[in-house]
Amino acid sequence: MSKTYIDQHKELFLEExxxxxxxxxxxxxxxxxxxxxxCAEWLAASLKKxxxxxxxxxxxxxxxxxxxxxxxxxxxxxVLVYGHYxxxxxDPLEEWKTEPxxxxxxxxRIWGRGADDDKGQSFMHAKAFETMVATGTLPxxxxxxxxxxxxxxxxxxxxxxxxxxxxxxxxxILVSDTSMIAWDTPSITCGLRGxxxxxxxVTGPNKDLHSGLFGGAVANPANVLAKMIAAxxxxxxxxxxxxxxxxxxxxxxxxxADFNKAPFCVERYKKSLEIGDVAxxxxxxxxxxxxxxPSLDVNGIWGGYMxxxxxxxIPAKASAKISMRLVPDxxxxxxxxxxQTYFEALAPRSVKVKVTALHGGQPYVTPxxxxxxxxxxxxxxxxxxxxxxxxxxxxxxxxxxxxEKILGLKSILIGFGLDRDAxxxxxxxxxxxxxxxxxxxxxxxxxxxxxxx
Amino acid sequence: MSKTYIDQHKELFLEExxxxxxxxxxxxxxxxxxxxxxCAEWLAASLKKxxxxxxxxxxxxxxxxxxxxxxxxxxxxxVLVYGHYxxxxxDPLEEWKTEPxxxxxxxxRIWGRGADDDKGQSFMHAKAFETMVATGTLPxxxxxxxxxxxxxxxxxxxxxxxxxxxxxxxxxILVSDTSMIAWDTPSITCGLRGxxxxxxxVTGPNKDLHSGLFGGAVANPANVLAKMIAAxxxxxxxxxxxxxxxxxxxxxxxxxADFNKAPFCVERYKKSLEIGDVAxxxxxxxxxxxxxxPSLDVNGIWGGYMxxxxxxxIPAKASAKISMRLVPDxxxxxxxxxxQTYFEALAPRSVKVKVTALHGGQPYVTPxxxxxxxxxxxxxxxxxxxxxxxxxxxxxxxxxxxxEKILGLKSILIGFGLDRDAxxxxxxxxxxxxxxxxxxxxxxxxxxxxxxx
Numbered sequence: 001m002s003k004t005y006i007d008q009h010k011e012l013f014l015e016e017x018x019x020x021x022x023x024x025x026x027x028x029x030x031x032x033x034x035x036x037x038x039c040a041e042w043l044a045a046s047l048k049k050x051x052x053x054x055x056x057x058x059x060x061x062x063x064x065x066x067x068x069x070x071x072x073x074x075x076x077x078x079v080l081v082y083g084h085y086x087x088x089x090x091d092p093l094e095e096w097k098t099e100p101x102x103x104x105x106x107x108x109r110i111w112g113r114g115a116d117d118d119k120g121q122s123f124m125h126a127k128a129f130e131t132m133v134a135t136g137t138l139p140x141x142x143x144x145x146x147x148x149x150x151x152x153x154x155x156x157x158x159x160x161x162x163x164x165x166x167x168x169x170x171x172x173i174l175v176s177d178t179s180m181i182a183w184d185t186p187s188i189t190c191g192l193r194g195x196x197x198x199x200x201x202v203t204g205p206n207k208d209l210h211s212g213l214f215g216g217a218v219a220n221p222a223n224v225l226a227k228m229i230a231a232x233x234x235x236x237x238x239x240x241x242x243x244x245x246x247x248x249x250x251x252x253x254x255x256x257a258d259f260n261k262a263p264f265c266v267e268r269y270k271k272s273l274e275i276g277d278v279a280x281x282x283x284x285x286x287x288x289x290x291x292x293x294p295s296l297d298v299n300g301i302w303g304g305y306m307x308x309x310x311x312x313x314i315p316a317k318a319s320a321k322i323s324m325r326l327v328p329d330x331x332x333x334x335x336x337x338x339x340q341t342y343f344e345a346l347a348p349r350s351v352k353v354k355v356t357a358l359h360g361g362q363p364y365v366t367p368x369x370x371x372x373x374x375x376x377x378x379x380x381x382x383x384x385x386x387x388x389x390x391x392x393x394x395x396x397x398x399x400x401x402x403x404e405k406i407l408g409l410k411s412i413l414i415g416f417g418l419d420r421d422a423x424x425x426x427x428x429x430x431x432x433x434x435x436x437x438x439x440x441x442x443x444x445x446x447x448x449x450x451x452x453x
Numbered sequence: 454m455s456k457t458y459i460d461q462h463k464e465l466f467l468e469e470x471x472x473x474x475x476x477x478x479x480x481x482x483x484x485x486x487x488x489x490x491x492c493a494e495w496l497a498a499s500l501k502k503x504x505x506x507x508x509x510x511x512x513x514x515x516x517x518x519x520x521x522x523x524x525x526x527x528x529x530x531x532v533l534v535y536g537h538y539x540x541x542x543x544d545p546l547e548e549w550k551t552e553p554x555x556x557x558x559x560x561x562r563i564w565g566r567g568a569d570d571d572k573g574q575s576f577m578h579a580k581a582f583e584t585m586v587a588t589g590t591l592p593x594x595x596x597x598x599x600x601x602x603x604x605x606x607x608x609x610x611x612x613x614x615x616x617x618x619x620x621x622x623x624x625x626i627l628v629s630d631t632s633m634i635a636w637d638t639p640s641i642t643c644g645l646r647g648x649x650x651x652x653x654x655v656t657g658p659n660k661d662l663h664s665g666l667f668g669g670a671v672a673n674p675a676n677v678l679a680k681m682i683a684a685x686x687x688x689x690x691x692x693x694x695x696x697x698x699x700x701x702x703x704x705x706x707x708x709x710a711d712f713n714k715a716p717f718c719v720e721r722y723k724k725s726l727e728i729g730d731v732a733x734x735x736x737x738x739x740x741x742x743x744x745x746x747p748s749l750d751v752n753g754i755w756g757g758y759m760x761x762x763x764x765x766x767i768p769a770k771a772s773a774k775i776s777m778r779l780v781p782d783x784x785x786x787x788x789x790x791x792x793q794t795y796f797e798a799l800a801p802r803s804v805k806v807k808v809t810a811l812h813g814g815q816p817y818v819t820p821x822x823x824x825x826x827x828x829x830x831x832x833x834x835x836x837x838x839x840x841x842x843x844x845x846x847x848x849x850x851x852x853x854x855x856x857e858k859i860l861g862l863k864s865i866l867i868g869f870g871l872d873r874d875a876x877x878x879x880x881x882x883x884x885x886x887x888x889x890x891x892x893x894x895x896x897x898x899x900x901x902x903x904x905x906x
Contacts, residue, residue, distance in 0.1 A: 028762040089764055095660070152762050179666070193665060197763045206727040207548070210877040212646060212848030213632070215778050216748025217739045219732035222773075223682060223751050230683035233676065274659040279672035279803040286670045295669030297767055298676050300760075304753035305774060309481040309605050310650045310811045311542055312776060312849075313877055314750050320675075321758060323765060325668050350732040358763045395665030396765075424663040424766055 001135045002443045006127075010436060013127050014105070016046065017435070020085075020119050021103040021112045027063060027086035027152045036063045036148045039085045043126075043146055044068065050126055051133030052144070058164075060156035063148030067167070070133065071141045077450060078141040080170035080409065081129075082399070083122025083177065084150035087114040088424045095426035108432050115430035117423035121176035121416060122146055124435060128442035137443070139450035143170060147399070150177070153197070153359030154399040161406045172372040173403055174445070176438065178393055178415030183431075185263055186384040188376055189413035191291065191392035192400060194326030194363035196335040197299075200343060201319045201354040202228070208304070209314040219350030222303045222318040228346045228353075229320060232296055237281040239296050239324070241342045247329045251292055259292065260285055262389050272419070290394030295325045321358070325394060332360030332398075361398015366410055371452040376414045379444035383437050414445065454588045455896045459580075463889060466580050467558070469499065470888070473538075473572050474556040474565045480516060480539035480605045489516045489601045492538045496599055497521065500579055504586030505597070511617075513609035516601030520620070523586065524594045530903060531594040533623035533862065534582075535852070536575025536630065537603035540567040541877045548879035561885050568883035570876035574629035574869060575599055577888060581895035590896070592903035596623060600852070603630070606650070606812030607852040614859045625825040626856055627898070629891065631846050631868030636884075638716055639837040641829055642866035644744065644845035645853060647779030647816035649788040650752075653796060654772045654807040655681070661757070662767040672803030675756045675771040681799045681806075682773060685749055690734040692749050692777070694795045700782045704745055712745065713738055715842050725872070743847030748778045774811070778847060785813030785851075814851015819863060824905040829867045832897035836890050867898065
């Protein structure tokens with residue numbers, strides 16, 4: 001019955017998703033603030049129309065949260081759906097083959113910013129909800145909490161959750177903001193890395209200098225920054241910040257063996273990324289390097305002359321955005337402190353250094369023996385024809401660990417994305433099949449979850 | 454008589470210079486091509502008006518050369534004046550306290566891009582020429598060659614000089630595109646460093662990747678670039694490129710002692726640049742580091758996300774502009790090759806590297822026993838009241854060594870700039886006093902030079 005409803009509304013669901021994707025809700029860029037509001041209003045109206053008793057745009061200290069609920073019986077279990085309506089910036093724009101905010105369907109895929117992350121995935125929950133309401137099969141209470149700051153660290157949501165603890169009471173949080181290992185290897189994410197995102201600025205002379213008149217006698221902030229970044233990792237691919245690995249939970253040999261059972265072909269991985277070789281911490285597999293080991297990446301670097309031709313200067317300053325992915329039981333606040341202390345210590349006396357923590361989040365783990373995890377696994381098995389593998393993703397959804405701390409709730413990370421979706425990159429896309437099968441799977445989750453409770 | 458003429462025309466000379474400075478002739482930015490033409494036309498007209506028999510804008514393969522001459526008697530010696538009418542880019546624009554192309558006089562100084570380098574200094578020659586013509590004191594033939602590509606490597610001038618060798622025949626080239634040690638320590642530049650300017654690009658994956666899903670397993674081009682740049686210099690401040698120092702001419706102990714006699718206060722130097730310490734090759738003084746030792750500087754670096762807030766990506770590529778200053782007898786073509794070979798060898802298999810030589814120039818030395826050098830020294834001594842010191846500048850005017858090779862002519866580098874002029878930086882300025890005293894000195898140079906010949 002649900003399947004029939006979904007099949008009959010395929011076109012309409014897609015049209016609605018396109019309306020949502022057309023709103024350029026880039027949270028990292030403050031000039032899109034009006035788009036954030038417009039996007040939130042659109043979602044609230046959509047959830048209301050789908051059958052929510054209550055659906056509203058609730059203010060926070062930053063971008064608003066869309067909250068909606070349908071309480072069919074307070075005695076029944078409650079599912080709290082979390083998602084986000086903000087999207088990543090779209091630069092470099094010239095690399096997009098289609099307009100990022102003019103979604104199109106090509107080759108069975110939806111192309112556009114947010115197609116997967118996380119408008120496409122969040123909207124599956126809205127449509128699964130609509131399906132259950134319309135077909136009279138909604139078996140439990142549902143609450144929606146869709147935020148607008150996930151891509152910039154969910155800054156306002158922490159306080160908002162703490163302020164609305166009662167309203168958000170539930171049995172489990174359901175999230176689709178992750179990927180599966182592969183279309184023929186379904187998986188449910190049960191581990192997320194934490195994040196510690198820093199910005200550094202190295203200042204040398206009080207102005208850009210002529211590199212001929214001063215070159216060789218004055219420390220060049222760009223050269224110094226390069227040396228400092230280089231010193232953050234060693235030849236074995238390990239991070240050199242003192243104390244960085246102190247709290248890293250090492251897997252047992254059995255856990256490592258189990259973890260590496262998931263199908264993974266390094267040659268295919270290299271080919272898909274067009275790289276000559278993988279790289280990372282010595283002694284670990286690629287899956288381990290992204291799943292259960294911490295990492296350190298320069299996300300951006302800039303300084304001096306970047307234009308056409310040549311300019312012979314010693315830049316007055318050079319900057320970088322540097323982030324670390326963390327694993328249990330690292331704490332992002334502690335790591336930010338360790339980073340700052342070490343980075344400052346690396347600086348020679350010839351420069352000044354400023355270190356700023358931009359945002360952070362804790363690592364997270366879902367136990368696979370939770371009833372809600374079992375319900376999700378059963379639903380996925382039914383739609384994909386295969387038992388899903390538990391998966392340790394390298395990504396971070398910092399708010400998920402905060403939900404546990406603030407609301408006392410575990411989260412089920414039932415994501416339907418794939419690596420090829422190119423989230424956070426130009427030419428983001430999402431499979432039409434992923435979208436529709438995701439909706440079916442979510443409906444089944446509700447069925448099995450209410451039966452188990 | 455000349456002095457009287459200069460004094461009577463001070464205001465007019467300045468007004469004319471302002472007209473010249475208002476033309477934004479930035480050679481590094483192709484969208485200013487029309488400004489280059491306008492600037493050249495303006496200069497030709499100005500030289501004609503000052504008394505040139507011939508003054509024209511001559512095409513090259515790039516920006517045109519302004520050529521002018523006044524031949525009073527083919528039997529008399531000929532001075533060929535070289536200068537450039539192109540200027541450096543003006544970014545970062547927000548650091549300018551006045552508009553870069555709206556010159557103003559404040560605190561006895563002319564503020565604006567090109568005020569010193571090299572419009573201000575070139576124009577002194579035009580006004581000295583006018584003075585001698587107007588007062589009937591021009592003692593020899595004069596030719597002007599003002600180019601529009603000095604700041605981007607004088608690319609078209611080499612061929613243009615070779616094509617016009619006959620027309621450019623002269624006894625000496627006179628150039629004001631350098632600085633003096635200090636207002637109370639006049640000097641004449643007799644050494645220039647060469648330049649080898651490279652651009653490098655490190656490419657990793659075929660698109661920006663999510664730093665969570667891939668971080669730790671895929672080489673990050675920005676991290677790799679930082680490591681590669683770091684590896685270009687060692688802890689002693691020496692450049693590690695194999696063979697780099699092979700042809701560097703070492704000063705004798707006596708030469709070093711003489712060279713270090715010039716007044717220099719490291720504390721004042723640090724204070725003026727607001728740096729905690731100087732830095733450079735171990736075992737050499739600051740003067741030596743910029744004057745007679747080679748150097749390597751990152752002139753610009755960029756990659757990944759540079760905007761507001763945070764974006765969690767592994768950038769697909771990262772780039773840098775890296776230039777080296779060379780000393781006798783290094784050859785910029787050889788150094789470019791050594792750099793490329795070494796830089797490519799530094800790259801791990803996980804990335805691809807592209808190295809491009811943007812431009813280069815050879816180091817240069819003027820012997821202090823040349824009659825023209827002696828004439829210049831006598832002129833400076835008369836106007837400044839002190840014998841000028843021979844000075845080895847860290848800067849490069851690559852075309853000067855080419856003049857020797859192509860035209861067989863030595864150059865006298867009689868510059869009137871000062872370090873505080875902030876050439877190549879925001880808030881470039883030039884002292885009014887430097888401008889007027891420069892004109893007087895140039896007139897005296899002609900007098901002594903013709904007497905000595």
